[in-house]
Amino acid sequence: MAAHETQVDSSELDGYVVPAQHHAHHFRSADHQFATAKQGMWIFVLQEVLFFSPLFVAYLIFKFMYFESFHAAAKELDWVLGAVNTVILLISSFTMARAVTAAQRGNRAALSENLFWTILCAFGFLIVKYLEYSHKFHVGTLPGSFFHNDELLAIAPQAPLFFTLYFCMTGLHGLHVAIGIGILIWLWIRSKRGDFGVNYYTPVEMTGLYWHLVDLVWIYLFPLLYLVS
Amino acid sequence: MSHHDNHKDDHEFGDLHHTLSKSTTRSTLVALLILTIVTVIASRIDLGSSWNFMLAMAIASVKALVVTMYFMGLKFDHIENRAIFYSSVLFILTFIILTATDIFTRHSDWQVGTRDVFLAQKSGSGPNIKRPWEASPEILAHGKKLYDINCAVCHGAEGKGDGPGSGLPIKPRNFHDAVAWKNIRRGSDLNTMLLKGIAPYMPAYAQLGSTDRWGLSHYVLSFGPAPVVEDGKSLAAVGIVDTTKDDGGAGGAPKQRQIPIDFAVKRYIQSAK
Numbered sequence: 001m002a003a004h005e006t007q008v009d010s011s012e013l014d015g016y017v018v019p020a021q022h023h024a025h026h027f028r029s030a031d032h033q034f035a036t037a038k039q040g041m042w043i044f045v046l047q048e049v050l051f052f053s054p055l056f057v058a059y060l061i062f063k064f065m066y067f068e069s070f071h072a073a074a075k076e077l078d079w080v081l082g083a084v085n086t087v088i089l090l091i092s093s094f095t096m097a098r099a100v101t102a103a104q105r106g107n108r109a110a111l112s113e114n115l116f117w118t119i120l121c122a123f124g125f126l127i128v129k130y131l132e133y134s135h136k137f138h139v140g141t142l143p144g145s146f147f148h149n150d151e152l153l154a155i156a157p158q159a160p161l162f163f164t165l166y167f168c169m170t171g172l173h174g175l176h177v178a179i180g181i182g183i184l185i186w187l188w189i190r191s192k193r194g195d196f197g198v199n200y201y202t203p204v205e206m207t208g209l210y211w212h213l214v215d216l217v218w219i220y221l222f223p224l225l226y227l228v229s
Numbered sequence: 230m231s232h233h234d235n236h237k238d239d240h241e242f243g244d245l246h247h248t249l250s251k252s253t254t255r256s257t258l259v260a261l262l263i264l265t266i267v268t269v270i271a272s273r274i275d276l277g278s279s280w281n282f283m284l285a286m287a288i289a290s291v292k293a294l295v296v297t298m299y300f301m302g303l304k305f306d307h308i309e310n311r312a313i314f315y316s317s318v319l320f321i322l323t324f325i326i327l328t329a330t331d332i333f334t335r336h337s338d339w340q341v342g343t344r345d346v347f348l349a350q351k352s353g354s355g356p357n358i359k360r361p362w363e364a365s366p367e368i369l370a371h372g373k374k375l376y377d378i379n380c381a382v383c384h385g386a387e388g389k390g391d392g393p394g395s396g397l398p399i400k401p402r403n404f405h406d407a408v409a410w411k412n413i414r415r416g417s418d419l420n421t422m423l424l425k426g427i428a429p430y431m432p433a434y435a436q437l438g439s440t441d442r443w444g445l446s447h448y449v450l451s452f453g454p455a456p457v458v459e460d461g462k463s464l465a466a467v468g469i470v471d472t473t474k475d476d477g478g479a480g481g482a483p484k485q486r487q488i489p490i491d492f493a494v495k496r497y498i499q500s501a502k
Contacts, residue, residue: 035242035307042310046317053321057328064332065436067278079269086265094258097249097300104248155496212301219292223285227272 021200030199037202041209048213055172059165059224062158069158074228076141076152076159077166078132082226085128086218092121093215100208103201108194111204115188118211122181129174136163143167166225173221176214183207243307249299257299264292335378359475361443362416362464369451372444379434380445388452399430404452414457419446420467439468 027033063070095117102110140148143164152159187207190196196204249257268288272281298304303311358367377386383401385391390403402409413419420442426433434442450456464472 031242031245035245038245039307039310039313042313046313046320049317049321053324056321057324060325061328061332071278079272083265083269087262090258090261090265093261093296093300094254097254097257098251101249101251101254104246209301212296215300216293216296219296220286220289223268223272223289227268227285 021202034202034205038205038209041206045209045213048217052169052172052217055165055169056220056224059169062161062165066158066161069156070162071228072156073141073152073159073162074225076139077226078135079226081128081132082222085125086222088121088125088128089215089218092118092125093212095121096208096211100201100204103191103196103204104198106197108191108196111196112188112191115184115191119181119184119188122177122184125177126174126181129170133167169221169225173214173217176217180207180211180214183210243310244305245307247302247305249302253299257295260295261292264288264295268292356440358440358444360472361440362459362467362469362472364416364447364450368440368444368447371440372446372448375437375441375445376448380449388449397430401431404449407454410453415459415463416443416446416450416456417459417463417467417469419449 021030021033023030023033027036095114099111099114099118102108102114136142141152141159141163142148143166144160147153147160147163149159156162184207187203190203268285271284271288275281276284297314303314356367356371358365358371361368376384381392382394383390383392383397384404385395385401388404390401390406392401395401413422420439422431423434423437423442423445425435437445461472464470
């Protein structure tokens with residue numbers, strides 16, 4: 001507990017105190033319930049890691065089987081945009097962590113503000129992804145049978161396979177970002193309503209864990225797909 | 230935090246409501262941004278592709294650990310949650326490593342590098358056997374090796390169709406049975422069959438190079454009656470266009486589509502940067 005830090009419960013300054021959480025009868029206390037929720041969320045994080053793993057394994061297999069092809073195809077990706085997206089997501093993780101801290105301290109204004117910045121970063125990420133995807137549609141570097149770029153195919157015969165994996169991996173990740181945006185907006189609405197404070201911020205904590213996981217996946221996607229020497 | 234109903238629980242679950250200070254949160258972000266810069270720089274330095282890859286993964290793992298320990302609060306959390314996360318890492322590593330033991334112990338040449346999959350010569354790691362369309366002790370030995378790895382599981386160690394995996398509704402071919410050789414009498418036919426498979430009974434083995442397929446064809450042919458002699462047409466159909474050459478006339482390199490000159494120049498300039 002951050003007992004040495006000044007506890008400013010702005011929810012009390014408003015005159016409204018978020019009440020102590022009622023806990024279900026099979027829990028000893030609100031803390032017991034919160035700890036259980038957190039552990040459940042960590043198990044979900046474990047599942048999400050395994051959820052993405054087959055795509056990563058498939059990518060690794062084919063990368064080593066068709067090394068030259070994948071190297072040439074990966075050069076078609078814009079690593080600068082990939083790096084920008086990495087920075088965007090890292091900043092969004094920062095603002096998300098600040099949001100959780102604000103909720104823990106009952107600082108409603110800071111909570112809403114940090115959730116807002118997190119949502120903005122998330123949209124920024126998707127916009128960059130849109131730019132990347134639309135460029136690929138334009139030059140024909142698409143998955144499998146939709147691939148139509150003869151110049152690249154001549155030097156990278158397995159480029160269609162590379163782009164199948166690229167679209168599946170970044171697409172699945174992008175879907176997680178989009179779902180995260182929905183959850184974050186819902187959270188922002190609730191924070192504006194004053195639902196969260198020192199006694200209750202479980203949804204904020206859970207969303208925080210989810211969002212950091214989304215960041216985690218991209219931390220691996222970026223060097224794997226974009227950074228080729 | 231004075232509003233909790235039961236202080237006893239506060240340490241039972243780790244530092245349950247640990248609050249990250251602003252400075253810690255900020256330092257974590259700075260560390261992550263620095264590591265991102267390091268990753269990008271490291272990818273620009275050529276250490277050999279394996280080392281570049283492992284370095285990139287190592288840096289990514291450090292970043293992942295930082296996010297997990299600080300942003301996700303695992304460092305201050307109950308040990309059970311750390312155990313849950315570490316076990317996910319263990320599982321994904323198991324997945325990767327065990328798959329790697331399969332992939333990296335396959336000994337056929339599998340660089341199917343072009344859309345023209347009928348290669349007249351090897352690429353990749355297979356043996357360089359001259360004139361593979363002719364039966365020789367070399368090609369037969371190579372074929373037997375591949376057969377034992379890839380085919381014996383269904384077709385049996387002696388080609389009798391009685392392998393451990395032969396419990397299929399349509400039995401795998403018994404190569405000692407005359408009916409097996411009614412329509413297939415030549416190495417080139419077997420070559421084609423291996424490439425394309427026999428849907429839905431037998432998968433295609435398109436990842437095998439030409440030398441591998443000839444090896445398997447000769448070995449399987451040895452179970453049956455004397456094969457029909459190949460003529461120029463049947464050989465040409467599988468990429469052997471010039472029987473006076475040891476590699477069948479494909480010139481060693483896979484047949485490439487023509488690259489436009491200006492594209493080649495563009496690439497050359499790009500790679501020289």
